[in-house]
Amino acid sequence: MSDERLRRLNAMRDCDRILSGVRPKTMRDRLADLEAGGDLDGWPDFYGDGPVEALEERVAGLLGTQAAVFFPTGTMAQQVALRYGADRTGIPAAALHPLGHQEVHERHAYAELTGLRGVRSTIERRNPTAAEIARLGEPVSTVVIELPMRDAGFVLPSWDELVAVAKASRAIGARVHFDGARIWESTPHLGRSLHEVTALADSVYVSFYKSLDGISGAVLAGTADLGDYARAWRHRYGGTIFQQWPAVLIALAGLDRELPRLPRYVRHARTIAEALSLLPGAKVYPQPPHTHQFRLWLPFPASALGAAVLAMAERDGVWFAGGWQDADVPGYAVTEVTIAGHALEWTADDVAEAGARLLAEL
Incomplete structure (x- = not known):
């Protein structure tokens, strides 16, 4: 794993608030997920x-x-x-x-x-x-x-x-x-x-x-x-x-925990996408989103957006959205936004405030 990727994972894990994506889990976190997936005293x-x-x-x-x-x-x-x-x-x-x-x-x-x-x-x-x-x-x-x-x-x-x-x-x-x-x-x-x-x-x-x-x-x-x-x-x-029981037990835990939440994620993605579309120069597709994932374009280079997101995460404990790539649209970069977990806590006003903070960082 590169030093830069490790830095991003650590920053995201330490954030109090996450808009896009889910908090990264360590291997010890994953061991805890096994308990939720089945009887660990049973046979593999x-x-x-x-x-x-x-x-x-x-x-x-x-x-x-x-x-x-x-x-x-x-x-x-x-x-x-x-x-x-x-x-x-x-x-x-x-x-x-x-x-x-x-x-x-x-x-x-x-x-x-x-x-x-x-x-x-x-x-x-x-x-x-x-x-x-x-x-x-x-x-x-x-x-x-x-x-x-x-x-x-x-x-x-x-x-x-x-x-x-x-x-x-x-x-x-x-x-x-x-x-x-x-x-x-x-x-x-x-x-x-x-x-x-x-x-x-x-x-x-x-x-x-x-x-x-x-x-x-x-x-x-x-x-x-x-x-x-x-x-x-x-x-x-x-x-x-x-033997594949670790992957299987965690999959069973996901069916129990995440599958019932997905309709809420999809509904809330529409609120988040609408708020993001109001940021200066922003483009969202599809609008409204068809699932809890969609694409966001902002009029800055991908490297600048990645650096600004990381700086805001490390300083303020707020993760906006990572994975920026320069887009086919001249002058824009694009990322995939995933609304899950902690994103349910975000209101449209929260998105506007974090977006303004990100743009100020840029």
């Missing part, structure tokens, strides 16, 4: 039984699927989902968005390790529409929908759009796979329960560390046939690990 898992099976059953119940299979990483789970579609349909191609996780963050594992070919579903900064799927022009085994699409700004379709694209995918003979790493917080915008949302898909991947405060791990959920297939390929990919 052995190659996927015990606590792993308990988590799988819990997630299958939450999603309303026949099966759920735990994977150490989402990258592995998504490869298996696309491989399954290709094997079952005989079509070695999948419809993917160029901003989707498989293309941007997984180093094209579906192509490099599985030999599949990606077909671009759309070039718009959103998920594909039913019309775009209908005119793909070539057969695909799976259509991937990312809920929400993180690299487009955490954007979601409407419920009617999602229903239509699922129908259009099946009309061309394709399966529907939801890249649902953050599907947990998508239900308020869609206006439907998790059961109703996942019922539109043939397979769903969910993550435990992106919104539920886990340390690692994912689940691939779907039919019983998919579950059998996923367990076989999980083993072949090296994902059937001897």
Whole structure:
């Protein structure tokens, strides 16, 4: 870990107030989370039984699927989902968005390790529409929908759009796979329960560390046939690990603690986003946010914003938002804002005051 990153983590951990993100946890903090996830006097898992099976059953119940299979990483789970579609349909191609996780963050594992070919579903900064799927022009085994699409700004379709694209995918003979790493917080915008949302898909991947405060791990959920297939390929990919109980217990704790809070985070994100949009030169997208995460642009260099945030945190004990990057918009930098935990304590006036303080620092 770099000295600069360590400095940011220490500063954020010591802040009394945090607007974006959650307070970083040490390894000792994580040990305390284990207690909340299950009986530490019980037996650990052995190659996927015990606590792993308990988590799988819990997630299958939450999603309303026949099966759920735990994977150490989402990258592995998504490869298996696309491989399954290709094997079952005989079509070695999948419809993917160029901003989707498989293309941007997984180093094209579906192509490099599985030999599949990606077909671009759309070039718009959103998920594909039913019309775009209908005119793909070539057969695909799976259509991937990312809920929400993180690299487009955490954007979601409407419920009617999602229903239509699922129908259009099946009309061309394709399966529907939801890249649902953050599907947990998508239900308020869609206006439907998790059961109703996942019922539109043939397979769903969910993550435990992106919104539920886990340390690692994912689940691939779907039919019983998919579950059998996923367990076989999980083993072949090296994902059937001897023991994974720390990640599993902390995931269970996250389901208990964070999942019920997500609707509140989503609602409060709208208040915070509106207040941030009133800062001089600020731009917020989407407005209002679709989930509890959104993007914020300010008219300063990323390096200057990062330094100002850190200085304000170390001096005043207030963390504004980190992770600034220079944007495509000339003269602006952008960051991802996550409303969770301590951010619920912030009012619009608090945001205005902290924003003014940050701008004065700049």
